[in-house]
Amino acid sequence: MDTRPPEPPPLQLATTAECREALETLYHFLDGELTDTRRGEIQRHLDECSPCLEAFDFEAELKIVVARHCRDRVPERLRMRVVMALTEASKEDLASE
Ligand SMILES: [Zn+2]
Numbered sequence: 001m002d003t004r005p006p007e008p009p010p011l012q013l014a015t016t017a018e019c020r021e022a023l024e025t026l027y028h029f030l031d032g033e034l035t036d037t038r039r040g041e042i043q044r045h046l047d048e049c050s051p052c053l054e055a056f057d058f059e060a061e062l063k064i065v066v067a068r069h070c071r072d073r074v075p076e077r078l079r080m081r082v083v084m085a086l087t088e089a090s091k092e093d094l095a096s097e
Pocket of ligand 1: 018019045050051052
């Protein structure tokens, strides 16, 4: 019945439904496609939620880098940041058990 292809998971930093929603909205946020109200909501969530802020920071940086390098390659330094962020997040997951 359900023939939709599986969606790639968003950044694993997302821990709650609110976080997931915030991260999904990040792309629109970065593209400036959001209303001021929506933007304010996301901004507020980012202020309170460091995992999301990390992700936002990363996405923003990635977008700038990609634009600058004509979507050619992701710099190693940036790649390392993702790996580190994900490692950090899973550590926090274990610690909060
Ligand atoms: Zn969050």
